[in-house]
Amino acid sequence: MNSSSSLIALFIRDLLRRRILWFLVTLIAAMVAFNYLLAQNSATAVEGGASADAALHQAAATFDQWIAYILPRIMVVGVVMAVLIAPESRRNGTTQFVLSVPMKRRSLAFTQFASIAVFISIAYMIIHFGVAIGGWRVGTVGLAEAAGAWVTLVIPALAVSAVVFALSLVFSLAATLVLCLAIPSGLVVLTEAVRQAEAFDPTVPLKMLEHAAFLFPAWENLIFWPRLPTEALNMGPATPGWGWLLAHEVLVVAFWVMLGSWLYLRHDFGSRTALK
Amino acid sequence: MSELDRYRNRPIPGRRPQRLTQAASAVAGAPTAGARDLSPEGLAPELIELTEDHQQAERRLANEHVRKLIDAPRSTGLQMRDDESYDLIAASAGADLLVSVRDIHMIFTTGFKPPVHALRGVTLSVQRGSIMGLLGPNGCGKTTTLSCVLGLLNPQRGSIHIDGRLVGYGGFDGKKRLYGVVLEDTRLPPFLSVAESLRLVCSMCGLDDFDAKIEFEKVTNMCEIGSVHDRRINELSKGQARRVGLAAALIGDPPLLVLDEPSSGLDVAARLEFDEVLRRLHDGKRTVIIASHFLGDVQNTCTHVGVMRDGRVKVAGPTETLLDLTEPTSKNGVKSNIFVEERFLPVLAREGVACGTCTYPGLVQVLTDKPDHLSVPMLVNSGVVPRRMEPRVSLVSVYTALINEEHEEVPS
Ligand SMILES: Nc1ncnc2c1ncn2[C@@H]1O[C@H](COP(=O)(O)OP(=O)(O)OP(=O)(O)O)[C@@H](O)[C@H]1O
Ligand SMILES: [Mg+2]
Numbered sequence: 001m002n003s004s005s006s007l008i009a010l011f012i013r014d015l016l017r018r019r020i021l022w023f024l025v026t027l028i029a030a031m032v033a034f035n036y037l038l039a040q041n042s043a044t045a046v047e048g049g050a051s052a053d054a055a056l057h058q059a060a061a062t063f064d065q066w067i068a069y070i071l072p073r074i075m076v077v078g079v080v081m082a083v084l085i086a087p088e089s090r091r092n093g094t095t096q097f098v099l100s101v102p103m104k105r106r107s108l109a110f111t112q113f114a115s116i117a118v119f120i121s122i123a124y125m126i127i128h129f130g131v132a133i134g135g136w137r138v139g140t141v142g143l144a145e146a147a148g149a150w151v152t153l154v155i156p157a158l159a160v161s162a163v164v165f166a167l168s169l170v171f172s173l174a175a176t177l178v179l180c181l182a183i184p185s186g187l188v189v190l191t192e193a194v195r196q197a198e199a200f201d202p203t204v205p206l207k208m209l210e211h212a213a214f215l216f217p218a219w220e221n222l223i224f225w226p227r228l229p230t231e232a233l234n235m236g237p238a239t240p241g242w243g244w245l246l247a248h249e250v251l252v253v254a255f256w257v258m259l260g261s262w263l264y265l266r267h268d269f270g271s272r273t274a275l276k
Numbered sequence: 277m278s279e280l281d282r283y284r285n286r287p288i289p290g291r292r293p294q295r296l297t298q299a300a301s302a303v304a305g306a307p308t309a310g311a312r313d314l315s316p317e318g319l320a321p322e323l324i325e326l327t328e329d330h331q332q333a334e335r336r337l338a339n340e341h342v343r344k345l346i347d348a349p350r351s352t353g354l355q356m357r358d359d360e361s362y363d364l365i366a367a368s369a370g371a372d373l374l375v376s377v378r379d380i381h382m383i384f385t386t387g388f389k390p391p392v393h394a395l396r397g398v399t400l401s402v403q404r405g406s407i408m409g410l411l412g413p414n415g416c417g418k419t420t421t422l423s424c425v426l427g428l429l430n431p432q433r434g435s436i437h438i439d440g441r442l443v444g445y446g447g448f449d450g451k452k453r454l455y456g457v458v459l460e461d462t463r464l465p466p467f468l469s470v471a472e473s474l475r476l477v478c479s480m481c482g483l484d485d486f487d488a489k490i491e492f493e494k495v496t497n498m499c500e501i502g503s504v505h506d507r508r509i510n511e512l513s514k515g516q517a518r519r520v521g522l523a524a525a526l527i528g529d530p531p532l533l534v535l536d537e538p539s540s541g542l543d544v545a546a547r548l549e550f551d552e553v554l555r556r557l558h559d560g561k562r563t564v565i566i567a568s569h570f571l572g573d574v575q576n577t578c579t580h581v582g583v584m585r586d587g588r589v590k591v592a593g594p595t596e597t598l599l600d601l602t603e604p605t606s607k608n609g610v611k612s613n614i615f616v617e618e619r620f621l622p623v624l625a626r627e628g629v630a631c632g633t634c635t636y637p638g639l640v641q642v643l644t645d646k647p648d649h650l651s652v653p654m655l656v657n658s659g660v661v662p663r664r665m666e667p668r669v670s671l672v673s674v675y676t677a678l679i680n681e682e683h684e685e686v687p688s
Contacts, residue, residue, distance in 0.1 A: 006479040010465060017467050093463035100426050100457040101480050104449040265445040268384075269428040 004111050007098065011085060011115035014094065020084065020119055027077070027123055031130025038063060038134045059138040067131070072220045074153070075160045077127065078120050079180050082161035085116045087173040096269050105265055113165050120161050124154045132226050145228045152228065156219040159253045163217065166260025170267045184216040217252045221245055358586065359397070364593030365580060366401035373437075374532060374563045375402035375425060380434030382420055382587075394420045395431065396587035402580070404531075405560045409574035409595075410567040411675055412584030418567035419460055421584070422534050425565070426457060438532065453481045455532040456525030458518065466510035470501060470520050473509060474527065481528035495523040498553060514541035522553075533557070533564045539573060551577050571671040575599075581671065583678045590678045598674050613666040614651065615639040620660045627658050639663055 041062050045055035089095045089112065098108050128150040135141030141149075168176040191209045194202045222245050365371060382395035395417045402408045410418050423429045425436055427447045436443040438454065448454050464473040474495065478488035496502050499519045504512060512520060518541055525533055539547045547570075554577045557564060568574050574581060575595060582592035591598065616624070616631075618640055624631055630643040644651050648665070655662060 003480040003482060006476055010468075010476060014465070014467060092466050093461070094465045096428060096459070097463040097465060098480070099428060099447055100455075100459065100463075101477060102426070102448040102454060102457075103480060104447045106446060107449060266430055268430060270423070 003103065004107065004114075007103075007108070007111040008115045010094070011089070011112055012118065014089065015084065015115060015119060018084070018088070020081075023081070024119070024123060024126060027126045028130070031126060034066070034130055035134045035137070038066075038138060042138070056139055060140045063135055063138050063140055067135075067226065070131075071223070071225070074127070074225075075157060075217075075219060076181065077123055078157040078161040079164050079177070081120050081123060082116055082164035083168045083173050083176045083180075085112050086165065086168040087171075087176070090269070099269060106261075109165075109169060109261070109264065113162065116165065117158055117161065120157060121154050124157045125150055128153050128226060135226055141226055146226065149224075149226050149228050152223050153225045156217075156223055156249070159249070160217055160219065163253055163256040163260070166257045166264070169260055169264040184213070184218075187213045187216070214248070215252065215255075217249055219249060222249060359588070360590070361397075361399060361588050362591045362593070363399055363401055363589070364591070364597060365403055368403075368594070371401065372404045373401050374404040374439055375400070375565065376437045377401070377421070377425065378435045378437075380421075380424055380431040380436065382417075382424060382429060382431045394587055395424070397434070398424075398584075398587065398589055400582055400589050400592055402563060402565055404563055405558075406579045407554065407558050407564040407566065407577060408580045408582060408592075409578030410565060410582050410584060410589075411569075411571065411574060411671070412567075413679055416584045417587045418584055419536055420587075421589075422459070422536055422565065422567060426455070426534060451482060453528035453530040455534055456527070456530040457533075458521040458525050458535045458538050460536045464509045464520065464524060467508065469506050469508050470512070471505040473520070474524060477524045477527045483528065491527050491529075495526045498526065499523040500549075515543060515546055518542060519546070522550075529562075531562060533562065535564065535566045537567055537569065539568065539570060547573070571675055575671045581674070583675060585679055591674075595671070599671070614642040614644075614648070614655070614662045615664040615666075616642060616655070616660050617663055623658055623660055627654075629655075636664065 038059055042055040042059035045058045046052065050058065086095070086109075095108065099105060129146070132141050132146035132149065136143060136146055164176060164180045167179055171179065187209055191206065191213065194205045194209060222242075366373065366376070377398055377400040379397045379399055380395055381393070381397060384392040384394055386392075398417065398421050400408075400410075400421065410421070412418055420429065424431045425438070425443065427443050430445065438448075441448070465476075468476065471492075474492055475488065478491055483491055496505075499522050501516070501519050501523055504516055504520070507516075509517065509520065518538060522535070522538060525535070539550050542550060551573055554564065554566075558577075558579070566574070566578065578595055580593065581595050581598055582589045584590065615634060615636055616639065618638055621631060621640065624642070631640040632643050634641040642651065642655070642662075646654070652662060652665075
């Protein structure tokens with residue numbers, strides 16, 4: 001075994017020890033519940049006297065509603081998982097140990113990300129297939145689509161996790177979560193509140209909030225999951241700024257990852273473990 | 277202007293060869309911190325080209341100067357200035373430096389607390405194949421210095437080279453393991469067992485299965501940790517953890533070992549054994565840096581010593597040189613600490629050797645200004661058997677003189 005693979009094995013083991021499997025089991029349970037509720041939905045419609053066709057239609061509509069609810073929140077899973085590895089391994093001294101073997105900081109970060117990426121990918125596969133099965137049963141997701149569409153979910157999820165991971169290389173778990181979760185969602189909530197404000201002219205504050213939101217990834221504008229964006233692509237860009245949106249996401253991810261790496265290379269890992 | 281300053285400021289024509297520029301960046305006797313003429317680039321042009329003679333002369337002057345300083349607190353009240361420091365290693369003839377730390381400054385800033393200026397211009401040279409003992413009171417910056425050398429901390433100023441490679445951002449990597457480390461708190465992944473963590477280090481050092489097995493056996497026997505193989509790291513006692521840490525540091529036979537207080541927490545036998553291991557490691561190829569508080573152990577095992585105070589290495593040099601510098605010449609010229617039984621007084625009187633009383637019952641102290649290697653054979657030849665001999669000088673005197681505080685040595 002070479003050094004990278006044995007380190008990946010070490011970090012995977014650390015994550016397993018910290019019960020990451022329970023997290024995955026919880027996700028599976030959530031997906032089972034999702035499918036059960038969807039089936040319940042059409043069953044109640046049939047019981048209520050609707051035709052099988054109408055019941056299926058209604059279930060499909062419910063499915064789309066639920067997806068519309070899930071999609072803006074789906075990256076939370078990746079954010080929460082990506083922050084699990086670096087702060088803890090700094091705390092328990094594994095980071096300092098690996099660096100003093102010695103090993104390059106870059107290699108250490110790559111192995112850490114590789115290990116957490118395994119679990120993040122599994123988590124999103126669970127979500128994808130759980131949802132896709134439901135979509136297939138209500139007839140809105142094709143089998144071929146379900147087999148391919150996970151790519152459009154997992155790749156953005158890994159990109160978001162890369163941002164979170166890069167920041168967690170230097171910031172504590174709480175600080176990273178604030179930066180990657182609380183601030184972006186706070187901005188969304190605030191924007192909504194300002195838009196509905198009547199006491200003042202919201203144009204300037206809205207512009208400022210928009211600019212601030214521009215600094216954070218917003219993949220939900222771009223992904224069609226759980227469907228493949230074939231139609232959208234055939235017809236040209238899905239939205240007028242499709243290419244721009246993608247470029248924006250890529251730039252935002254690159255910005256945060258580079259910032260995190262820059263700080264990480266200069267970070268003081270301290271002469272003792274109790275630091276951060 | 278002192279004699280030393282005059283000597284340092286003398287004009288010397290010609291250019292200095294490249295090799296010397298590196299090694300002699302802290303020319304013997306020259307205070308390294310805050311001195312313009314000491315950084316390689318800042319060398320005054322007239323100082324260039326040091327011949328062997330010049331070097332020897334500089335060394336001699338430096339030694340005398342340090343001796344004066346070390347002697348000073350008792351005799352004259354003269355003390356080493358805060359920003360003065362002396363690197364007698366970089367300057368020694370043909371110094372082949374494995375580690376070269378030049379004027380590093382480390383400032384810790386945490387939140388809104390006032391910054392801690394932990395290192396204030398540490399300059400340290402470690403010769404290839406030597407065992408370097410780093411001494412100094414608590415909080416003087418030993419661990420911080422070692423962490424900087426290992427690239428765990430990034431000093432704000434100064435440079436560190438290991439084997440000619442700059443320790444920069446990002447750390448080291450490579451086929452051959454460059455150094456092994458035992459830090460203050462032994463840091464192996466706490467959730468692994470001893471055997472697993474040693475195997476992990478083996479594979480991180482790029483050893484194949486066969487070599488890993490051999491290496492595993494070797495370090496296990498050397499550090500005697502066979503009985504705790506299947507125990508988890510966080511279940512080990514402090515001393516066991518130190519041993520495991522040392523075993524992990526030895527894997528892959530790195531040319532440099534960095535040990536931060538390796539014998540703290542070890543029992544008496546283990547400490548003696550550890551010194552033995554260190555002496556065995558001293559094969560001329562391996563270089564060891566040890567931060568320690570056990571002056572006796574350091575004196576016995578280290579070929580070189582550096583004494584730190586307030587974030588600076590005040591004096592670093594070969595142990596012998598430092599001990600020679602502090603050889604007590606004062607007390608009525610007595611150079612020996614040899615004690616013989618009173619019944620030999622007539623013989624000694626016949627030989628013309630003076631004796632003095634001492635605190636040991638039934639013994640008298642031989643008063644001679646001859647060094648031991650001359651006086652002992654002389655005594656034995658005239659039929660006198662020394663009952664007790666004490667080291668004339670010890671690191672304690674160097675240490676207390678430099679640190680300016682009383683230090684009670686724990687006898688080893
Ligand atoms: N992370 C940190 N933040 C702030 N100050 C620090 C930090 N690490 C070390 N220091 C300070 O730097 C100084 C040097 O500490 P260091 O641990 O190097 O001392 P030391 O010589 O190893 O002491 P000891 O002999 O007790 O091990 C101390 O004053 C310490 O308080
Ligand atoms: Mg220390």
